[in-house]
Amino acid sequence: MSKRSHKLFINIDLPARRSMFMVPGTAREPGTNGLNSLQGNTMKFGLAERSRIAAFLIFAFLSFAVQLRAQFAPAPAGSAFSIPEAQLLKPEALIQLLQTTNKDKPLILQVGSHMLFAQAHIPGSEYAGPGSQPAGIEQLQIRMNALSRKKLIVLYCGCCPWNRCPNLGPAFAKLREMGFTNVKALYLANNFGADWADKGYPVEPGN
Amino acid sequence: MSGIPKAIGNAPCILRRSFAVKLLLGLCVGVSAAQSPVATTSFLHKQAPQFVRTDFENRKLDLRAYRGKVVLLDFWATWCASCQIEMPRFVAWQSQYGPRGLQIIGISMDDDPALARKLYKKMKLNYPVAMGDERLGQLYGGVLGLPLTYLIDSQGNVQARFRGEADLNSIEEKFKTLLRP
Numbered sequence: 001m002s003k004r005s006h007k008l009f010i011n012i013d014l015p016a017r018r019s020m021f022m023v024p025g026t027a028r029e030p031g032t033n034g035l036n037s038l039q040g041n042t043m044k045f046g047l048a049e050r051s052r053i054a055a056f057l058i059f060a061f062l063s064f065a066v067q068l069r070a071q072f073a074p075a076p077a078g079s080a081f082s083i084p085e086a087q088l089l090k091p092e093a094l095i096q097l098l099q100t101t102n103k104d105k106p107l108i109l110q111v112g113s114h115m116l117f118a119q120a121h122i123p124g125s126e127y128a129g130p131g132s133q134p135a136g137i138e139q140l141q142i143r144m145n146a147l148s149r150k151k152l153i154v155l156y157c158g159c160c161p162w163n164r165c166p167n168l169g170p171a172f173a174k175l176r177e178m179g180f181t182n183v184k185a186l187y188l189a190n191n192f193g194a195d196w197a198d199k200g201y202p203v204e205p206g207n
Numbered sequence: 208m209s210g211i212p213k214a215i216g217n218a219p220c221i222l223r224r225s226f227a228v229k230l231l232l233g234l235c236v237g238v239s240a241a242q243s244p245v246a247t248t249s250f251l252h253k254q255a256p257q258f259v260r261t262d263f264e265n266r267k268l269d270l271r272a273y274r275g276k277v278v279l280l281d282f283w284a285t286w287c288a289s290c291q292i293e294m295p296r297f298v299a300w301q302s303q304y305g306p307r308g309l310q311i312i313g314i315s316m317d318d319d320p321a322l323a324r325k326l327y328k329k330m331k332l333n334y335p336v337a338m339g340d341e342r343l344g345q346l347y348g349g350v351l352g353l354p355l356t357y358l359i360d361s362q363g364n365v366q367a368r369f370r371g372e373a374d375l376n377s378i379e380e381k382f383k384t385l386l387r388p
Binding site for chain 2: 159166167
């Protein structure tokens with residue numbers, strides 16, 4: 001858009017405002033007959049531009065509205081997104097925790113696939129059943145029943161990308177429901193292989 | 208913790224918007240990193256590890272028997288949403304490119320075979336699928352996250368590994384170069 005038409009767009013008068021969304025040539029606004037030919041051409045060009053800009057703005061607004069709605073919608077039950085950020089633990093933080101904690105080591109539970117656990121898991125961790133299935137939640141509950149509610153628990157899964165993990169959310173919610181106050185979830189953005197094993201953090205196979 | 212999404216339910220709007228942007232960027236970076244064929248994998252351009260299984264139709268599934276075909280070996284599970292998104296495309300590819308020598312093989316990494324069989328029927332998979340186990344996973348370097356797909360050429364050599372939510376168009380472009388005209 002030229003500087004001139006840009007200026008016209010900004011300093012647009014009331015009649016032009018009314019005609020902003022009109023297709024040039026299809027209707028005539030009163031009071032525009034006095035424009036000379038140069039102004040008329042510029043105005044026609046400006047109107048077409050404005051129509052395109054208006055269409056773009058409407059499209060952008062609708063897209064933004066859809067994104068906003070998705071963003072502010074509550075996290076679906078069971079999603080890993082339902083776990084508060086304050087309760088997330090980065091892999092390096094867990095390593096540090098394991099190295100520095102002498103007395104009260106955290107209980108690390110894998111709440112995903114057993115087949116993945118059997119191939120490789122964090123040394124010292126236990127398999128607690130898939131959090132996405134009722135049987136897994138029951139297994140977790142049985143394991144945790146006798147423990148102190150203040151015990152530091154670290155849950156992890158790593159079956160799939162964080163936004164797709166079906167296991168961590170329900171397992172975390174179950175422990176909170178049981179009264180555990182010190183539950184963390186290991187944040188693995190992609191999966192256990194990419195974000196833990198491939199980075200050289202310790203693993204061990206077995207059941 | 209920096210770089211990790213805040214609690215959606217409790218955070219103020221501005222923080223929620225901020226973490227959403229950070230999360231989106233992080234996921235984009237993560238996914239794009241994960242979906243690239245891993246050039247440094249020890250299997251690349253080497254013979255794919257052999258295995259024999261019984262598929263869900265009770266037929267023998269011997270990887271060696273597919274020598275001469277281009278094989279797309281897909282590790283999946285019922286709990287893997289991304290895997291299920293890929294399946295209809297795999298079905299279409301098997302129909303479209305099967306006559307040109309493509310063979311898709313599915314390996315379920317589910318703990319419960321019944322769940323895998325159920326999804327196999329529901330998705331009407333038109334290619335052989337068998338159950339995997341930790342030994343098969345370790346044979347392929349550890350299946351520590353799904354989806355995971357290997358592209359094996361007609362000589363039985365691994366040509367690419369696609370890990371995570373891969374760009375299906377790039378997989379298609381890759382295997383098409385190996386197919387018969």
